[in-house]
Amino acid sequence: MNMSFLQELFSSITHRDALQRRFGGKKNHYSHGHMVEACQELLQSDGEAASIVMASRALEIYQSLDDEEKKAFFCVLAKDFAADPDKIDQAYRVYSKDRSNKHLAALFEVSEPLRQELFRRLNLGRGATYELVKMRQDFLALMKSHKDFEPINADFVHLFGSWFNRGFLVLRRIDWTTPASILEKIIRYEAVHKIQGWEDLRRRLDNRDRRCFGFFHPAIGDEPLIFVEVALTKGLPDRIQPILSNDHYDIDDPELADSAAFFGISNCQVGLRGISFGNFLIKQVVQELKQELPNLKNFVTLSPLPMFRSWLEQTYHPDSGLLKPEAQEVLSHLENPEWLNHPELSERLNQVVRPLAARYLLKEKNSAGLPMNPVARFHLGNGAELHRINWLGDVSANGMKQSAGLMVNYLYVLENIERNNEKFTTNGEIVCSPSVRELSRLGRKLFKGEAEK
Numbered sequence: 001m002n003m004s005f006l007q008e009l010f011s012s013i014t015h016r017d018a019l020q021r022r023f024g025g026k027k028n029h030y031s032h033g034h035m036v037e038a039c040q041e042l043l044q045s046d047g048e049a050a051s052i053v054m055a056s057r058a059l060e061i062y063q064s065l066d067d068e069e070k071k072a073f074f075c076v077l078a079k080d081f082a083a084d085p086d087k088i089d090q091a092y093r094v095y096s097k098d099r100s101n102k103h104l105a106a107l108f109e110v111s112e113p114l115r116q117e118l119f120r121r122l123n124l125g126r127g128a129t130y131e132l133v134k135m136r137q138d139f140l141a142l143m144k145s146h147k148d149f150e151p152i153n154a155d156f157v158h159l160f161g162s163w164f165n166r167g168f169l170v171l172r173r174i175d176w177t178t179p180a181s182i183l184e185k186i187i188r189y190e191a192v193h194k195i196q197g198w199e200d201l202r203r204r205l206d207n208r209d210r211r212c213f214g215f216f217h218p219a220i221g222d223e224p225l226i227f228v229e230v231a232l233t234k235g236l237p238d239r240i241q242p243i244l245s246n247d248h249y250d251i252d253d254p255e256l257a258d259s260a261a262f263f264g265i266s267n268c269q270v271g272l273r274g275i276s277f278g279n280f281l282i283k284q285v286v287q288e289l290k291q292e293l294p295n296l297k298n299f300v301t302l303s304p305l306p307m308f309r310s311w312l313e314q315t316y317h318p319d320s321g322l323l324k325p326e327a328q329e330v331l332s333h334l335e336n337p338e339w340l341n342h343p344e345l346s347e348r349l350n351q352v353v354r355p356l357a358a359r360y361l362l363k364e365k366n367s368a369g370l371p372m373n374p375v376a377r378f379h380l381g382n383g384a385e386l387h388r389i390n391w392l393g394d395v396s397a398n399g400m401k402q403s404a405g406l407m408v409n410y411l412y413v414l415e416n417i418e419r420n421n422e423k424f425t426t427n428g429e430i431v432c433s434p435s436v437r438e439l440s441r442l443g444r445k446l447f448k449g450e451a452e453k
Contacts, residue, residue: 030061030064030065031065032065032069035058035061035065035069035073038057039081039118042055042121043114043117052124052125054121055121055124055125055128058122059125067142071146075146081114082113082114082115082151083111083112083114087110088111091107091111115155116158119155120159123163129219129220130219130220130223132156133160134271136272140153140270157274160272161275161276164225164272164277166277168217169217169225169277169278170215170216170217170218171284171288172213173211173212173213173288174205174212175206176206182222185222185224186212186227187201189266189268190266193240193244193264208232208253209231209232209254209257210229210231211232211289212228213285215281223269224268225267225272226265226266226267226277227265227268228282228285229263229265230261230263230285231243231260231263232251232260232293233251233261234257235258235298236259236298236387236388237250237261237263238302239392239407240302240393240399241394241395243263254293257293257295258298259297260286261300261302263302265282265301279382279383279421279425280417282382282412283382283383283412286299286412286414299411300387300411300412301384302390303375303410304402304407305361305403305406305407306373306374306402307372307374307402308373309402309403309404312356312404323448324447327352331353340395346392350391353391353404353406355443355445356443357406358437359443360372360373361386361408361440370428371430376410380424380431381421382421383412383416383418384410384417385410385416385420385432385433386408386436387411387432387433387436388408388433389406390406390409392406394406394407
């Protein structure tokens with residue numbers, strides 16, 4: 001046996017235990033000053049065992065802080081853990097005279113905020129990756145009232161983008177035999193269609209017409225990042241209520257299904273909001289389903305249209321002056337919830353709302369030039385086609401409030417996914433079906449002064 005290895009291991013363990021005794025004492029109360037001090041000590045540490053203990057200790061201190069102390073800590077991070085402008089200027093002057101790789105590396109090094117190295121070192125602690133995700137969750141809540149926190153967010157995004165890229169994610173089937181600790185999280189994290197307790201969960205996981213998959217990261221164990229609920233159906237579904245029903249079965253045998261409908265896709269970790277996990281997550285689920293059930297021909301979502309109702313109300317508001325009077329008059333009936341009980345009025349609204357939804361999805365963009373709707377951004381970025389807009393697809397209170405009752409089918413065709421993704425990411429082109437494009441053309445006619453193309 002290699003005794004030098006054992007001696008080194010024993011020395012490491014005893015050194016770590018000594019550090020635990022030195023830094024492991026707990027206080028009843030900590031301030032942000034204690035956290036800052038712990039971070040500075042961590043940055044000055046040059047030993048791996050010491051750094052691990054110090055990182056764990058710093059995260060323990062952070063967890064004990066209240067919101068005001070956390071905010072004060074982030075204020076110090078923003079000011080005192082930024083890059084040094086004088087060092088950047090000096091390094092640039094040297095590089096401008098000698099553009100060697102050595103001086104370029106030095107410029108890069110001083111340009112990086114000290115916060116990034118701090119976060120890397122904090123990530124050495126036990127369970128630290130998940131603790132940093134929860135730290136960003138706290139941070140996002142506090143950032144809303146602090147514009148000067150944005151650079152810290154950029155550091156989180158930069159590091160998390162590397163730590164949580166698709167290559168690290170693991171796809172796992174979730175069913176009724178999955179450990180209860182994970183199943184409890186599925187109930188808690190379901191963000192699209194709330195799960196009504198354990199019986200409802202069993203219906204979604206354990207029945208012949210259902211599948212569920214979760215994406216996990218090795219560094220955070222059994223905490224799912226994303227989970228995807230699937231209904232096996234005949235044909236493309238256009239309404240969510242039958243899928244959520246406890247006594248509705250579209251098929252008697254999974255082999256009889258020709259379509260897989262992704263009806264619930266939930267991002268579980270608020271601290272990872274805005275972090276891209278890559279563009280082909282759904283393709284991985286499609287491939288998994290195709291391997292199990294070769295008869296499946298269609299892979300489609302049944303997606304909500306969040307924010308559409310809000311956009312629609314702003315568009316038809318009398319002060320907006322955007323819509324033609326006829327369209328504005330029809331849309332005014334949305335204010336009366338009883339319109340659902342009047343088929344003729346419902347059809348009149350259908351003739352206006354769906355065309356406007358198509359125009360909204362194809363034309364309305366955010367400041368980055370991407371579709372305003374977040375669900376559209378996700379699926380189009382994953383290589384889907386905007387396939388169909390369904391009238392009264394979700395008549396629940398939430399469906400009416402956020403989507404005016406609409407639901408959208410995004411179609412995933414395996415051989416087209418990469419091509420659609422490239423068109424979207426390179427040129428911002430949205431691949432859509434002829435029916436959606438025709439609806440958008442009709443929607444354009446409802447606006448004042450928009451010429452038909």
